[in-house]
Amino acid sequence: MADTQNTTNADPTAAAPASTAPRLDVLLLGAPGSGKGTLAALLVKELGIPHVATGDLFRENLKANTELGRLAKSYMDQGQLVPDDVTARMVADRMSRSDVARGFILDGFPRTLPQASALGDILAGLGRRVLAVFHMRISDEVIIARLGARLICRQCQTPYNLVTMRPRKEGICDKCGGELYQRDDDKPETVGARLKVYHTQTAPLIEHYTRAGLVHEVAADGPLDAMVRQVLDTLRSLPR
């Protein structure tokens, strides 16, 4: 009973998602530490379409205790990866909501070729297609340096950055005098290993979307406003 979904709450005054409406079905591909989330947040403001991140979808489904959330949890509880089809169903479910009628910025999906083909099917079923794929280009060295500059206070969790927000006294928290440390996740060897996985997974995806003529490279080590401008200019120039 609890699973019964109310699908009859469409707002009759909402703009009809006419087939002539320009749709911005956009993918963001970028390594951890590439600044994808920051860019996405700015694009949401500029374009008025939602940022759909798979991390958020998982959290929402778990929190709302949906059938998909419970299914995902059953894998996570056993320390297993959530299978592609479960993630794909969460994405499909998200794509059925009215706020993506004009487009979306999808982040975290697809990660693999089978996921890309699942996404193609989901969109085709809705009469839509991927309009553009923005690939955040940034060297591993810059990411490792960026994440490696982060420190956190062991006592009060205040974040510091050795480049942009140095503590007054080296290794000591300004606020509470606690010891600053580097999270394991930010250590060069850990970041390096994550980047390796990312590149291995992503290379075939980039190739796949490049063949389809959809990939646009974004220089992700430059100023943020230049990145935003580049994405907006690219989207404006695309035939839809």
Ligand SMILES: [Zn+2]
């Ligand atoms: Zn502190």
